Amino acid sequence: MNLDKLDTHAFHFLVDMLESVEIGLVVLDLDFQVQLWNGFMENHSGLTSTAVRDQNLFSLFPELPQTWLRRKVDTVVTLKTRAFTSWELRPYLFRFGTSRPVTGTEPVMYQNLTISPLAEPDGSIKRVCLMIYDVTDVASSRLALEQANKQLSRLSITDNMTGLLNRAAWENLLDSEFARYQRYCHPCSLVMIDVDNFKSINDQYGHPAGDEVIRHLAATIRAAQRRTDHSGRYGGEEFGIILPETDGEGAMVIVERLRQAIEAAVVKTQHIEIRYTISAGIATLDKTIPHATTWLLQADNALYAAKRAGKNRTEVA
Numbered sequence: 001m002n003l004d005k006l007d008t009h010a011f012h013f014l015v016d017m018l019e020s021v022e023i024g025l026v027v028l029d030l031d032f033q034v035q036l037w038n039g040f041m042e043n044h045s046g047l048t049s050t051a052v053r054d055q056n057l058f059s060l061f062p063e064l065p066q067t068w069l070r071r072k073v074d075t076v077v078t079l080k081t082r083a084f085t086s087w088e089l090r091p092y093l094f095r096f097g098t099s100r101p102v103t104g105t106e107p108v109m110y111q112n113l114t115i116s117p118l119a120e121p122d123g124s125i126k127r128v129c130l131m132i133y134d135v136t137d138v139a140s141s142r143l144a145l146e147q148a149n150k151q152l153s154r155l156s157i158t159d160n161m162t163g164l165l166n167r168a169a170w171e172n173l174l175d176s177e178f179a180r181y182q183r184y185c186h187p188c189s190l191v192m193i194d195v196d197n198f199k200s201i202n203d204q205y206g207h208p209a210g211d212e213v214i215r216h217l218a219a220t221i222r223a224a225q226r227r228t229d230h231s232g233r234y235g236g237e238e239f240g241i242i243l244p245e246t247d248g249e250g251a252m253v254i255v256e257r258l259r260q261a262i263e264a265a266v267v268k269t270q271h272i273e274i275r276y277t278i279s280a281g282i283a284t285l286d287k288t289i290p291h292a293t294t295w296l297l298q299a300d301n302a303l304y305a306a307k308r309a310g311k312n313r314t315e316v317a
């Protein structure tokens with residue numbers, strides 16, 4: 001655009017456009033005194049251009065990231081080039097509200113920011129222009145998509161009925177804990193748990209009541225475990241718990257506490273009260289176990305030994 005040839009009329013509607021454009025425009029001198037503040041900035045900050053004129057930006061907005069913005073502006077002035085920051089790196093510069101909040105986040109306007117050097121006729125830089133773009137819509141759909149993807153990946157590793165890990169996800173962790181033992185030799189125990197006489201619970205009270213028992217056991221396991229333990233639903237009424245940093249004795253204490261809690265519990269469902277018990281098998285890793293599947297087989301064998309020995313008990317491989 002050739003500014004020399006601009007008549008007063010053209011100048012007037014150019015200023016009008018700057019005032020009404022849906023982008024925030026702020027001109028600052030090198031001491032961060034505000035020289036220009038357009039309509040977008042007035043509307044969203046609630047401060048008129050007269051009120052901010054010649055005021056220091058950081059006094060007006062003490063919450064601005066001062067060190068960061070000064071460094072950015074320094075680079076723009078020194079290199080005489082534009083700088084750009086996307087909302088993904090810094091969600092916003094000015095904390096403005098929005099009428100279109102992003103689901104699950106606070107209602108702030110997401111912003112992209114461009115900082116441009118404004119050259120004087122002699123080529124020197126004495127001012128910069130901040131351009132603030134409202135990208136809340138873009139951010140909103142991107143964040144919603146990310147949330148949906150996160151939920152999908154959570155669903156793909158979760159057992160629907162119990163909320164514990166499903167078999168595939170749990171077996172992956174079994175493999176990783178086995179590999180970790182090979183490298184660091186920290187103690188690690190595996191527990192397999194099965195509801196006793198579950199078929200007769202189903203037969204006597206019905207399948208939905210059987211499901212309640214499965215959910216009850218899962219909730220009791222979840223409540224008993226440490227954050228570092230990994231529990232999963234291995235099959236119908238069979239569960240596995242991996243106990244990192246736990247030797248055989250430690251595992252026995254944990255499992256016996258769980259077994260006794262289950263023995264003492266009552267599952268109340270549709271006016272019936274169900275009591276049930278569990279059997280458990282423990283296998284603690286040692287150097288003779290060649291593979292994760294062998295480890296699992298040992299815990300399973302211990303579990304069936306517990307069943308054969310009369311149920312409602314824990315056996316060690």
Ligand SMILES: Nc1nc2c(ncn2[C@@H]2O[C@H](COP(=O)(O)OP(=O)(O)OP(=O)(O)O)[C@@H](O)[C@H]2O)c(=O)[nH]1
Nearest residue numbers: 194195196197198199200202207210211236237307
């Ligand atoms: N309600 C319900 N039952 C299930 C589910 N998955 C498997 N089952 C049932 O669980 C029962 C398992 O029975 P069995 O493997 O014979 O074992 P059990 O009766 O528990 O006997 P022991 O293991 O020897 O104590 C079968 O009747 C399956 O139909 C489920 O998700 N919900």
